[in-house]
Amino acid sequence: MNIADYMQSLGQQARDASRLMARASSQVKNAALLATAEALDAARERLLAANAEDMKAGAARQLDAALLDRLELTPARIDAMIEGLRQVAALPDPVGEITDMKYRPSGIQIGRMRVPLGVIGIIYESRPNVTVEAASLCLKSGNAAILRGGSEAIHSNQAIAACLMQGLRAAGLPQAAVQVVETTDREAVGHLITLSEYVDVLVPRGGKGLIERIANDARIPVIKHLDGVCHVYVDQDAAHDKSMAIAINAKTHRYGTCNTMETLLVHESQAASLLPPLAQAYQDKGVELRGCARARLLVPSMLAAIESDWSTEYLAPILAVKVVDSLDDAINHINQYGSHHTDAIVTENYTRARRFLTEVDSSSVMVNASTRFADGFEYGLGAEIGISTDKIHARGPVGLEGLTSQKYVVLGDGHIRE
Amino acid sequence: MNIADYMQSLGQQARDASRLMARASSQVKNAALLATAEALDAARERLLAANAEDMKAGAARQLDAALLDRLELTPARIDAMIEGLRQVAALPDPVGEITDMKYRPSGIQIGRMRVPLGVIGIIYESRPNVTVEAASLCLKSGNAAILRGGSEAIHSNQAIAACLMQGLRAAGLPQAAVQVVETTDREAVGHLITLSEYVDVLVPRGGKGLIERIANDARIPVIKHLDGVCHVYVDQDAAHDKSMAIAINAKTHRYGTCNTMETLLVHESQAASLLPPLAQAYQDKGVELRGCARARLLVPSMLAAIESDWSTEYLAPILAVKVVDSLDDAINHINQYGSHHTDAIVTENYTRARRFLTEVDSSSVMVNASTRFADGFEYGLGAEIGISTDKIHARGPVGLEGLTSQKYVVLGDGHIRE
Incomplete structure (x- = not known):
C-alpha cells in the first residue's frame, strides 16, 4: 500500500472507531485506561528492550544528548506513564454533560451537550511517553486518535501501542480508537494534516519549527502552542517580599518551560529598592540579566538589552529587565x-490589578502569583494535552474539555415553528 | 497605495482599535449601536439613493432577479436594520463575565474571563443589511471588524458604513473598530484571509462556493457554514399527529433555509399509516417527493430517489423519503x-429518544420538534452571525458568545510554585 492510501485507511478506520468511542460509557473507557496501565506494567522488559533499540540507533545517528535524554525510557518513566493512566481514569468524564437547559417562549426546551470532537491527530517528537499521555486523554474524552511520533522513537512507540491495543481489547473498545502510525516516512505527516474528511483537529507537540510548519500546511484546525514570552510586572504598590518571591520563582523554578518569565518589568518607583537585591539573587542562581538603560544604572553588571530581547523566549537562565x-x-x-x-x-492596588486582568491580552493573567502556575495540573484540569496560544476553541492549558465540543439539544412535544 | 498595503493598513488599524474595543464598557458600546440606529434613520434618503445606484449598475450588469432582490434596500429593510441594532444593544454583554472561580490546593484562585476574539473578518455577498448585522455583533462583543461585502453592493455598503462611523464617533469609540473595505478589487479577499497577524477569525457568509474557497485558502481560523442536509426520523413509537405536524413544518415552513428538512426517514412500522396522508399534504403544497423502493410501494406517485438524493441540500420544494x-x-x-x-x-420512546440525542453527530439534535427551530433567535442567543457546521470553537447557531474566547484569571497573595 502506498503512503497516501495507508494514511487514508488510518483515517477511515479512526472515523469509524470514533463513532463507537463517542457512545462508550465512562466505565468502559476507564477500564481500557486501567487495562493499558496493567499491560505497560507487564511489558516493562519489552518496553525497555524496544527503547534500547531506538537509543542505539539514535546514538549511531549521533542525535544530540538532549534529544537522547527525551527519547530514553527508564523504569521511573514507565512508572510515570502508568500513574498518568490511572490519574486520567480517575478524572470526571466530560462527555454527555448537559448544561443550560431552559425553556424558550416557543415552548421548546434547549440546552447544550458536551460531545467528543471525533478524530484527533497528534504529531510529536522524540518523547515516547507522549504516546500514552495523548492517547489516554483522547480516549477518555471519547475521541479516536492517530498518533505520529518521532521516527527516532518508532520501536518504543510500537511497543507502547501494543499495550494500548491490549487495553482497548480488554475493554471491548475498537482497536482503531488509537492508531500509532507505523511508518517513519516523512510524507505521512503531510498526508495526516490534510485528511480533512477524517481528522477533526490536530495537536502538534514539539519545537516551534514543527508547529509552525504544521499550522501553515494543515487543512484541518490546529490547537497549537507557539512561544511563551511571559512577563511579571512589579507595580508601584507591589509588596517587596511578594515581588522578590514571584520574580525569583517565575524565572528560576525551571528554565525550559513555556510559562517561565522571560521579561521582568518594574515600575520606576520600585526599581531602586527591588533590582539590586533581585540581581544578587539571580546572580547566585547563575541567571544572566539583560537590562534597559535605566535598569543598568541601578545594576551596572547587567548586559545591555537589545530590541530583540523583548520578544525572545530564552528557555534558559537569561532574563530581560525593563523599568517602566x-x-x-x-x-x-x-x-x-x-x-x-x-x-x-x-500589586496591592485594587484598581490596577483589575485593569491588568482586563487589559492584558494573554491566555493566563495573574495577580500576585508566579507565571509557573500556568499548567493543566495546577489549574485543576487533571492533565493537559498542551497549552494553546490560540484564541479560537481552546485558550491556555487544554485538558479533556478542550478535546470536546458542544451540540445543541432541543426537546419538544410536537412543537413546530409558526 | 497598492491593494496589499491597503489591506495591511486596515489590519493594523483594526488590531489597534480592537485593544480599545476590548476594554470599552457595555454602556459605551450600546451608545454606539443606538447612535448608529439614529444615523441610519436620519440617512434613509441617502441610503436609498446609494442603493439605487447599485441596483441600476446591477441591472446593467444583468444580475439575476434573486440577486437583485437580495441587493435591494427598501424602507422596510432599513426599519429592520434599525430594529436589529436596538435588539443587539439590548442583549447582555458577554465580555468580562468571570466563571468557575475556585481555589486550588496550592492556594491560588482560578477562573475564566470571557474576552473578545480581537479582529473579525466578515466576507459576504450581496445583502447590504449584513453590513449592519455583522458590525453590530462584532461591536457588542468587543471586537473590531473588517467587512468585505459584495462588489455589487459597494455604494449601499459605503452609505451604511458612514452611519456606523457616526455611531462610533458619537460614543467616543475608534472609527477603525468597523472598517468596510472600500475597493471592489477581488484581490482584497485574498489578502484579508491571509492577514494572520491582524485578523483572528474569519466568518464568510454566502453560497457554499464562496465559503469553501475561503476555507481552503485562508491562513486564519474560519467559522463556517456549509450544507444543511437535515433529517426528521419518525420512530415506531412516534405519535401520528406530532409526526404529521413536524414533517410538514420542517419541510414546508420555508424551503430555502439551511434548517429545512431535506430527507424524511420513516420506521417501516409507521410507513403505511404515515406516508399516504403525508404525501397528500406535501402534494397540496407542491412538494416533489423522491422515495426509496419501499416508500414508492406505498406512494406510487413518488419519483425514485437515486443515491445522490440522500446527500443533497435541495433548498427547494423537494423531499427525499426513505423507509428504515x-x-x-x-x-x-x-x-x-x-x-x-x-x-x-x-418518538414517545424514552430510550430511543435518549440514544438519538447521544448518537447523532449533529450540531443540533431534537426530539419531537421541527428542525426549523435551529436558529439563533429561537435558541435565545438574541442574534446570530451564522450557523457553524464546524466542531471546533463554535457549533450550531453562533451568537455573541461565539465571537468571544475565555482567558484564565489567577489570583494569589504572593503564591509561588514549589
Missing part, C-alpha cells in the same frame, strides 16, 4: 512584545 | 449522508 513608567507602559509592552501566554502583576 | 428498519439504520443514515447540521426524531 506606568501600568499603561507595562500593558502596552506586554501586548506588543509578549506571546499572549501568561503574564502577572505584583 | 430500525433506529440504528436511521442514525447510521444520518451520520453518513447528513451534514451534521440539525436532525430530529419523533
